[in-house]
Amino acid sequence: MALRVGDTPASPEKPAWGAVVAMMLGVTALLTAEFLPSGVLTPMARDLGVSPGLAGQAVTATSLAGLVGALFTPRLTRSFNRKPVLLSFSILLVISNLLVALAPSITFLLAARIVLGLAIGGFWAMAAATTIRLVPPSLVARALSIVMSGIPAAMIIAVPLGSYLGEVASWRIVFLLATALGAAVFVVQALALPRLAPKGEAGLDTLIDILTRPGIGAGILAATLVFTGHFGYFGYIRPFLESVTGLGAAGVAATLLAFGVANYIGSFASGLMAERKLKLTLIAMPLAISVLGLLLSVYGKDVIPALALVALWGFAFSGVPVATTTWITRMVPDETESGTGLTVASIFLGITMGAAGGGVVLDLMGAPAVFVAGAVPLVLAALLIATKVRTRTS
Numbered sequence: 001m002a003l004r005v006g007d008t009p010a011s012p013e014k015p016a017w018g019a020v021v022a023m024m025l026g027v028t029a030l031l032t033a034e035f036l037p038s039g040v041l042t043p044m045a046r047d048l049g050v051s052p053g054l055a056g057q058a059v060t061a062t063s064l065a066g067l068v069g070a071l072f073t074p075r076l077t078r079s080f081n082r083k084p085v086l087l088s089f090s091i092l093l094v095i096s097n098l099l100v101a102l103a104p105s106i107t108f109l110l111a112a113r114i115v116l117g118l119a120i121g122g123f124w125a126m127a128a129a130t131t132i133r134l135v136p137p138s139l140v141a142r143a144l145s146i147v148m149s150g151i152p153a154a155m156i157i158a159v160p161l162g163s164y165l166g167e168v169a170s171w172r173i174v175f176l177l178a179t180a181l182g183a184a185v186f187v188v189q190a191l192a193l194p195r196l197a198p199k200g201e202a203g204l205d206t207l208i209d210i211l212t213r214p215g216i217g218a219g220i221l222a223a224t225l226v227f228t229g230h231f232g233y234f235g236y237i238r239p240f241l242e243s244v245t246g247l248g249a250a251g252v253a254a255t256l257l258a259f260g261v262a263n264y265i266g267s268f269a270s271g272l273m274a275e276r277k278l279k280l281t282l283i284a285m286p287l288a289i290s291v292l293g294l295l296l297s298v299y300g301k302d303v304i305p306a307l308a309l310v311a312l313w314g315f316a317f318s319g320v321p322v323a324t325t326t327w328i329t330r331m332v333p334d335e336t337e338s339g340t341g342l343t344v345a346s347i348f349l350g351i352t353m354g355a356a357g358g359g360v361v362l363d364l365m366g367a368p369a370v371f372v373a374g375a376v377p378l379v380l381a382a383l384l385i386a387t388k389v390r391t392r393t394s
Contacts, residue, residue, distance in 0.1 A: 015135035020143045022185075022192035023131055026090065027150025029185040030120045032158040033097055033178050034062055039162030039256065040171035041238050047171065048106045052239050053359035059235050060359070061110040063351035065117025066124070070344035071207075073122035074337050082130055082196035085122070090186035092119035094179055101175035121348060125341035128325050132336065133196055144329075145271045148322050152267050155314070156260030160253040163238060167249035206338045215390030216331060220346045222389060223324055225381035226286045227350030230317060232358035232374035233293050237310070240296075240367035245306045255307050259314035266318030274323040278330070278391045281323040283382050288316040290378035297371040327391060350377075 037044065037058040045055035077085045092115050099112035127147060135143045162174045211217050241247045241255055274281045292313045299305040324343060332339030354374065361370050 013136065015139050015143070016192075016194060017135075018192040019134045019194055020131060020146050022189045023127060023134075024147045024150040024153075025185045025188055026086065026123060027127065027147055028153045028157070029090070029178075029182045030093055030116075030123055031151055031154035032181065033093060033116055033175075034059075034120055035154055035158035036162045036174060036178060038235055038238060039159040040166035040174055041236075042242060043166045044171045048103075048109065050106050051363055052236070053363035054106065056235050056355055056359040056362070058109060058113050059231065059355035060352050061113040062117040062120065063231075063348040063355060065114040066121035066348035067117075067345045067352065069118040069121025070125040070341045070348060071121075073125045074341045077122075078198050080198060082126060082198065083193045086126065086130065086193060087186060087189055089119040089123040090182055090189060092116070093182040094186065097175050097179040097182055101172045101179065117348070121344060124344040124347075126337060128329055128340045129337035130196060132329065134194075141271070141275060141326075144325060145267070145322065148271075148325065149264070149267055151321055152260055152264035152314075152318060155263050156257065159237075160255075160257035160260060163256055164249060164253035206335055207342055210332055210335060210339050210342055213331070215388065218384055218388035219327060219331070219390075220343060222282075222381045222384045223343055224346045224350040224353075225377040225384070226289075226320055226324075227347045228354040228357070229286065229293075229374040229376070229378035229381070230289060230320070231351045231354035232361075232377075233289070233313070233354075233371055235355045236358050236362050236367060236370050239362060240300065240370065241306065243367050244300050245303060246301075247303070251303070255310050258307055258311040262311040262314035263318045266315035267322060270319030270322050273319060274326045278323060278326060279385070279389070281319050282327065282385045282389065282391070285316050285319040285323065286378040286385075287382045289313060289320075290375040290382075292316065293371040293375050293378070297368040300368070300371075327389075330391065 037056065041052050041055055044058075045052045048055065073085075096112050096116035096119065099115070100109055103109035103112060128144065131143050131147050132140045158178075162171075165174050165177075211220065237256070237259075238252055241252045245251075245255075247255065270281060270285070292309050296306065296309045296313070300309065324347075325340070328339045328343045329336050354377075358370050358374065361373050
């Protein structure tokens, strides 16, 4: 496809760091909105008159829509310049957060979260493929690590800060603040992102071709299992800290802040580890998270062990998105947008199962059981990666 005037070529000679930062801010704003229910779950459920398990399905609704967005965005937008497509996701983010803040019922809230899910799924399907076109090939790893740093930044903003503000002010105020953040990010992206012509194919046959390549199908399934386990944990960490550890709003916020800070620090270490020992990283992280979850179910009633285990869990999880993104871009260099879209769809499927299953376990068996059940898919993922997943194309 010929470039239009103003379009940026696929491999620029000079890095567009401003655009890379704009992509990182997009990750931060979108994932802040995605993670917020985990931080405000208790007051949100109380205000809407539903159980925490049912309120937690706000994550399920988002992830189901995200799965759809990730699968179909590359195909439906394949003829459009990437900049306006990316900007449309920020618009959907603002609309969703505003509707959630005004939601009169859980049904209305879940519908608003579907809008967010479409934005997140579509953005993630394009994020890696867009980022690698903003810098020369020698700087791709650095650019991706900058964009991925938006994940721990969102965890720091959404969960501990959201948890605290949800108690001292209102969970609705928290979502109004997220609305303002989304609007600010839209402005930055409108100014910083260059025009990028669409690249590659995006049909169903492309997805089938990717899935049938050696080791790809197993890797996609493993990603689903990892996120099933992790979000089975993460979606219900606040009820655990309140009911088992006995923490109040300030204590929950401080513990979740430890998770976010450890995750942010770990993102740099895990980036280096993924670059040098990708398969080891893919195996070690889910195994570590499973062990930490089991230990939390046993020792989480005491504050200090709970704080330490949650922080270590945050550090361990930092390697998951970095390693997964590195793996798919390495294994599918010719179809990065469709490949990452497929991976993101599998991740959202995992989030859906983890959030839904975790909510059922929480309501029926209590918070500690969530961390026992979540360990199962994490261990299965590690075994699958060790035996079936390739990390090199040849």
